[in-house]
Amino acid sequence: MPEKFSKWVACWGNATSITDRKEATYAKDLTLRYPIRACFSGSKLRFHFSNLTGTESVQICEAYVAKSAQSTNTAYAPTTITFGGKTSASIPPGEEILSDEIAFNVTAGETFDVSLYFADFTQMNAGTAITGPLSGGKYSYGNFAKSATLPDDLTRKTNWIYFLNTIDIFTEEKNFALVCFGDSITAQDWPDYLTLRCAREGFNNVAIIRRAVSGTRILREYSCITYAAYGLKGATRFPIEMNVAGARTVIVQHGINDIIHPVGVEVNKFRPWSDMPTADDLINGVRSLYITYARKLGLKIYSGTLLPIYGWRTYNENRDIIRTAFNEWLRTAPDFDGCVDFDKAVRGHDDPKAFAAGFDSGDHLHPSAKAYEAMAECVPEELLK
Template sequence: MPENYSKWVACWGNATSITDRKEATYAKDLTLRYPIRACFSGNKLRFHFSNLTGTEPVTISEAYVAHAASNSPDYSPVAITFCGNTSGTIPAGEEILSDEIAFNVCAGDTLDVSLYFAGFTQMNAGTAITGPLSGGKYSYGNFAKSVALPDDLTRNTNWIYFLNTIDIFTEEKNFALVCFGDSITAQDWPDYLTLRCARDGFNNVSIIRRAVSGTRILREYSCITYAAYGLKGATRFPIEMNVAGAKSVIIQHGINDIIHPVGVEVNKFRPWSDMPTADDLINGVRTLYVSHARKLGLKIYSGTLLPILGWRTYNENRDIIRMAFNEWLRTAPDFDGCVDFDKAVRGYDNPKAFANNFDSGDHLHPSAKAYEAMAECVPEELLK
């Protein structure tokens, strides 16, 4: 294994937002396990845990990382520690960083990150993501060090609780590309981009997902019905750009600002006064995203908004706003380039709609095939 490791780079990352408000918001005696694909080789790891949207402290009773049994005959969990302790408490509204731990990783390895919560735990900080590399499991009981979780006490989950980012001590040439957005990015295309990088030999880039379903650039909800739609851009972006080794960010955000307002006579939480103009969205991206990314020295790539013809709140005015905003995203000198997702998935005969087999069925979210097309359209210059 090379000895020229010289810097920390995020090799996996997720956003942290408000979880969906269900009848039960607490857990006890719970194990969470998340399989993580390591894109880089390295010899140390550190883990970011977030309780950003929690209102109570959360104590991680035990935490471990291990080479997954599928790629290692010897399942040997290594404790993740906090100031030398095997448990750590995340204060309400804050994030914590684990100790650095010695752990040899080869690019392509799958790691199991397992967390155990012994006491009553407010499960208020997490984000749902999907894709061929995303998801995890939860079990009732303490199985954090077990090679296999018991079938009768275990279920799959797409909610990632508390685990926010994993950094690896790796080679100088490696870097991170951040994908920032809403449900379109919380779903599959960042995973397909990771697989494309592995397939095509772009071995020096990690794809870090910072996405929350339902989020808007300009506003957020204050009711439990839509709490999981998350924090607004002004709050999210400075926090989520805390990414070690980041070089560039793709921003694909704004469609929820356009499609959500329906008037208080239809939904008291979605007044017409929330409806933005294209200029509102442009000014929001400039002031909230571009200015902060430039301060961090990041290259910034815009991502165009996808077709919405047929979506349940579709009307011509909404699409006029979307197309005007897209035109700015394609041409504005504010950006280092544009990733034209809209062009990659829209129909040839009717560009206001998805191409054949590219619509998931709700006329807003792409199909798996379309998510693959989105990953394929990312310019190579961002991956080299």
């Protein structure tokens, strides 16, 4: 009988960037646990771990994968994740490592836990904050990586995903990945709602892979610790983050931070007016950094329009003129395979410069949960089939 599973496809993924530089940048005797919803069935898993933005080696002392206690009636049974046959691994600064292929049967719709333990002082500089109904994890003080439940008194929730970058599953030939690339809009909820939409509507052969970093820009990045967590620029990020097994298409929704960040050195020494792009600057950046590389990989690339910013604290008419001109190119340029018109999905009918009623989170930049659902709903079916 032929093997049902025949290829590797990414089934979960995030970007890895610079974490927020708080007073404490090291952890010790720490367990991280991330629940992962399986979108596909498969027979093996492999795990990508990244220390892309770290400046010191990170030692993973123990790593396990297990069906979550909530999704199985059997005893919690962690399977060891190994690296060249070893049960621990060091991730050099600026690098990514790949685990061994781990035999682990997964059924679509199940949840499995990935648990990591760090015994010694560990630099926590490589990670990304994400939100959404399927996102987040927990950390515990102590070694509980093999425990079915984490102790309430030593455990807290976290939306920071440290070191765990991508999970691949050995699955059926028909399955594939759709990459969502962007900034905080994409680091927040709409990719999770798109995953839930796929499950609800029977698009069972696509995995939604999120590659997003809050604050990141296409053309520039910050070199100060105050804004380091705003991430690497597009030229650095895109080639690294398109390393996605089984990917067919990428949706790029990026550029609003290039427009809203500059305020002048008299206001903020790290945000000069010289950083302010024209619409042509953004267009040329997307063409040279994203479209060219996506084509080199054989990926289809869809544009995602930028959302309204009326009322945001740095809003002015000139910024909106740039956004509008850039959006017009994103909608009409033959460079893309199509456009996902997120702006149209969430903007007001009477005042298209602003969010529709109920679609503003309150800061006039990020959508509400309802608006994130609308963004997920507007993704064309052709990308999900």
